[in-house]
Amino acid sequence: MPPKVDREKCDGCKAENEPLCEQICPGDLFTLGEDKKARCRMPRDCWDCMSCVKICPKGALETRVPYQIGYHQAKLIPLMGTNSITWTLIDLNGKVERFHYINRGSLD
Amino acid sequence: MERISACVQCGRCSAGCPVAFESGQSPRQIIRLLQLDQRGEARRSPLLWFCATCQACSTRCPRGLPVLEIMLALRREGQELGEVRAPAFYRIFRQMIEKSGRVSEWRLGFKSALCRFPRRPLGQALLFLQLWRRGKIR
Amino acid sequence: MSLKVTPKIAIFFANEGDELSQSVDLAALVPRFSRAKNVSCCEVLPGGGAGKNREDIIAKYQQGMFNRILWVGRFSPEQRRNWESDLAAAGLNPYLQEWCDLREQGIYHEKDLRELQTQKAMILIQMSLARTRLLEPLEPLCLPGTDAVLVVGGGTAGLHAVAALAQAKKKVYLIEQQSAVGGKVAELGRLYPRICDPHCGLDFIIQKIRKTKSVEIHTLSRVVAVEGGPGNFFVRVLKAPRYVDEERCNACGECRKVCPVVLPEETSGPYGCQHAPETVCESTFRKCAISPPWPLNFPTAYVIARPLCPPHCRKCEKACPSAAVLLDQPPTELTFRVGAMLVTTGWDPYALAKVEEYGYGRYPNVISNLEMEQQDALPGEIREVGFIQCAGSRDERHLDYCSAVCCSVTLKQVLALKEKNPAVRCYIFYQDIRTPGLGEELYQRVKALEGVLFIRANPAVVRPRQDGRLALRVEDTFSGKELDLSVDLLVLAGGLIPSEGTSEIADVLKLPRNAEGFFESHLPCHSEESQRTGIRVGGTSRGPMGIDRAIETAQQAALDVLPFLQETIEVTPTVPVLNLSKCDKCKRCMEECPFGSFLFDAEGFSQVDLGRCRQCGGCMGTCPLLAVSRRHSTIEQLAAQVRAVKPSFLAREEPVLLAFLCANDAYPAVRRAAELGLSIPLNVFHITVPCIGAVNNALIADALAFGSDGVLIAGCRDGQCHYIKGNQLIKTRGDDLKAKLQSMIMDPRRVRLTNLEIRDSRAYVELIHSYLKELKEMGPNPFRA
């Protein structure tokens, strides 16, 4: 469900045409709010693909599971490398797990 | 106070000071004493108590030093350390405020004149009268 | 798509004096790397790079045994250069050689750590090998250019630059706002130190320019727009009408005899001084609508202040014997194609009326030092004159800086005044007298004069007296005495500020300026740079300076643009390349480029102007999509190096640190540390980048993800970055990353930014040791296997 925008961190990609999240969202769900920060216009329509979270250079976006089906406040944070990705998974009890794997190029 | 070293001793504060001539010392010299770490001497300068807090010094300072605040701080410091006893006027003013929360101008004038010039009561009384007649003291 | 030649890599271990084999186990390394992918030969060179080896290697290259080289060992910069040029002569592209200097990476120090050093060397060679595989042959790029140059501002500085460029046989366009060249200097009375007439020097340089045919001077003109880049600027200039044909007018003056317009004297004080020189009504010449140019008679043709003409009056037109008057001349727009530009737009006097306490503008006998230059107008009965130095300068409320020339100007004026009228008494109120170097002589000369009193203080208040004189109250800080003085004339040494023309051209050319409004780049290293390639700045548009320095900087700037004034401009091939299939048009590269090198292409993609680019790689560092790569330090090459770091060669509790080094300061500092024999721990791996601004967050993420416990980014000190703001760029991005690490429950201290100077070798080594200690306390990076 809804990508949460940290309005402190978001710089609206400096309000140039479209912020990166607006560009990337497969559902055309992001737009630039009047405060020149990214805004999800229809959180209900999000597919949780996390493309926006991955692309945000400010680390200002977070995908949340709707409370109705998932407790507060688990987190899943991707960090993009050049040819690998790491994920930090924090469960509702604060237990941290980390994943790292190659997402481009050869595996050796 | 860490900005005191910024003073370039241009003397603009002193040239503009309306009371420096009375005290024989100028604000620039007070600042210089502080630069020389002779704080005690600065605290004891009579200029501090002549200061009319007119801000001419601070306004003219090209380095933006809060000259007046420095002077006032030195006043407080001197008193707290017990080095300096504030002139009668200030003491009486303070006592009155502490006692009743308000200041009666004629009593303040009377008391401080008594302390400062105990030997010339008549002259002071005449001055007082003149002032009172013109509505300068209530 | 280009045909890629499969890499065949030769690895040469330079084992000069058996140094290498003592530090690492070559018997283990050589067979290990002989088998590595793409490696076609792997050899130990016993004598390092000397004699026989050289011929042997060249012969092997020419036999086709390899097509790129990885050198392992330790090498001086000279050795590298020699190998590169020797092999280039034999046909190997210099960009296909990679240097793995083990000494810079902490090997060679401890002979008893040979085992561990060998393991580290293994990783280092793997890092370099990964990079070598990805190297690309590069050839210098050639951009079309032209030998024409445009100079904006025809003051003294501009004129000297023009003369220098004309002498170098370049086509020069000079753009001047006034009706004639000469600028502020033409308004001065005398020049220190020789107390000579400035018109003499101006005339000298103008004669020089007059002799050449390659200089085109456009007066009453201003630059309105610029397109293109270095080698190919297209400059649009708007030229206001002069209403007099420059070719025909011979300044005979017939027109002035018939002109019905009589202007009042442009004066407001008793001494014939103007308070606000205006550009429309210039000086005392301007007594009718048609007048000689100003401030000098170059070009000679007269100029008409058309708004002053009475309606339908065409008397001058009729009177002119040469038919030179063109009352209906329209403004024209000109476009010049030039390879480079010079900006010498000069200064304006600070508005002294703002220094309220001195009464400028209120009292007629308070004048500025610029007005004092016209001393001929001073009446004889002056007895006492006061000079206030730093009027508005070095003052938080006005100008923070020292205007550099005012002390000498005042001394010169006192000298001239005393020469003319020895009885005059002068007071000079000052904070410090600044006449550095040989200027001391001027000071001493004035100091020795009778009737000149230096008072080390500034007056607080100036008040008019009833007799018309001025009363000054000042504390003589030496004696501590309050002085009450009175003077007939008070001269304020006002400061220099960037001229209006300087602000104007800055906007048109998008030239960055410093807080004071002057042009500034990197003072110690590239003083005449403007942060815009192909545009150089000189003279007082760069800051207050005397005429001598103004001329020197302008000439230096002229020398600096010469490389751009060629038929073809050669550009080092290590330029950024954009992968448009990844680009999202987010324009961050454009925003953050310190040199404004990015433009839009027809489809809205960023496009780098190779001429403007300084190749710092800041764009590569900033691109969130990894769509930009600076050649020879491509994102792929850096990523491959980072990925090859295998922290597992050390025990898990031993932290491993990856350090990105700025090539300008940090790398030389580390290199020097190695030369000094300082102990660089085996825990640290160095990767050199053109500027730390080029380090993309993804690379830092990679480093942490592949297990490095800390990432150090070592760049220049603030304000010392050769690329203006590389360290600021990485700081902002680093802060974003640290915030993210924090949210990932990782210690943000695992990423550290540090600033080094070129000789901070010891400081660097100490820093590494303390950082490693800190990392050890933090425990291993959770991503470390």
Add this chain to the structure above:
Amino acid sequence: MENKGITTLNDIKTEIIETDLLIIGGGNAGCFAAYEAKTQNPALKVTIMEKAQISRSGATAAGMDAINTYIREDRGETPESLVRWGRAQLGGGPIREDLVLSNAELLNESVEMLEEWGLPIVRDDEGYYKLRGRWDISIQGEQLKPIMAEKAMEAGAQVYNRVAATNLLMAGDRCVGAFGLGVRDGKLYVFQAKATIVATGGACGIYRSPVTDYTGSHHQTWMCPFNVGSGYAIGIRAGAEMTSLEQRWVAIRTKDFCGPVDTLAVGYGCLMINGRGEKIMADRYAHLGGEKAPRFLRLNAPMTEWLEGRAPTYVDTTRLSSEESKELREDLLNERPSFVLFLASNGIDITKEPVEIFGSDPYIVGGHTGSGYWVDIKRMSTIPGLFAAGEAAGGSPNKFVGGCATEGRIAARGALEYLMGVSLPAPPADQIDREKERVFAPLLRGGAFDGVTAVEMEERLQRLMDEYAGGVSQFYRMNEERLEHALKQVKVLQDQTRYLFASDLHDLLNVHEVIDRLSVAEVLLHHLIYRKETRWEGWQTRMDYPEVNPDLDCFIESRRDPLSGEVKVFTRSYEQLVAGDRTKG
């Protein structure tokens, strides 16, 4: 709110683009089609019309953890064996064996291309692609979509992002391009193309998702919710023949959060169990293949447990080691990262408790089942000049990532051959004007219009289809009367589209998405009505015809007459090319 200042028809700019080959949809099949076309003939102008942003659009936006079909020849697999397996997965078909075979022949090459482009594919110790089950190979496909997009662009395809196809551009019976709505710039795009490939992906959101009601999260779906069936809809409206739409794809998913089950079940051998801990497939469906039973059965079996009082249903992950659990979740991160977050936010340790499963909503996806355009062996539809690939093309189920990619290449080859002989007619002004009016009418009505929003109509359609046309709430069961009712209501909805309004361009996109869904739903209902039998229980369960009818061992086809709007349903016969028992793979 952006509407680019559009208040009248005259404010809308028309952008006409001429191209040789137009590809509608820059997904998996589209990117491969573009790459193939440009590498085969670099001189051609190849244009991709993409509704979103090509580097993260469509079904693989989040990534992918496996390529579900790869022929390991070293294990004795052949294109024919893949056909046999695919046929058996459909309970014996019918499938278009000619299409499946042609796809299978090029399949491995496409997968290897992906690896060469930079997709990390896991290899086993012998250097072969590591298998997960019989056909699946593991990939680390987080970057799958960006990689494909970059290659298409590097090859030279021109991409128009944020342009959504609204209709085909026709010259008589021939397709000569397509119209697009510029979602960002508010322009009407007219792509004139000698040949056009539809590669839009399938249709999601025809039915209501089971998770919608209690999460406020509308798009908890298996298929990408932004794939709404526009590719089918534009063909249906232009009179293209559709095949097998009644063969709906419904997947067994994790309950409450539509997470993948195949990764757990196929990849890690976790078996489905019921509330009593019994192995569902092995215990009850051994006669139908047990764990290897066809996919529709693997869906229907756990859902039957619910109906018969043995729910809840799980995949039993408790036998996994913690290393396996981590590896498994790493795979999940590649495809549906938020499912990993879902587990963490409920504190679920899958090694300690099994993961609950439930059926998803039904989708029309020709890359998985046989639904879609009827195409010839070159992948040309019944409209000359119009080709289809991937989820859009029908007849060849079980294509998945590799197959859809391959089909993109085959369609590109067919299109290249076709377009050599054709020229472009002048842009038809009247068709452009009509389409502009139709597309922008909801926006011109304005945000203050007293009408119907796209969301309202979408939710009404989804509830209708769910309850009357065999959605998840009905355990996929349907009968003639309900279907007829649904059809009647769909007609009303279609009539009501004239009340739809949009206040900005995003709204306008949503409006057209619901219009497209209605086009698909209408034809789908005709198909469901026509198949008076139950051939694929779960995917297509007719309560009034619970048995297989041998007479219907054929393809069910439909064609909507573009002029009258009438839908004609007919059949085509099945042709077996690969010998053997059809139910055995």
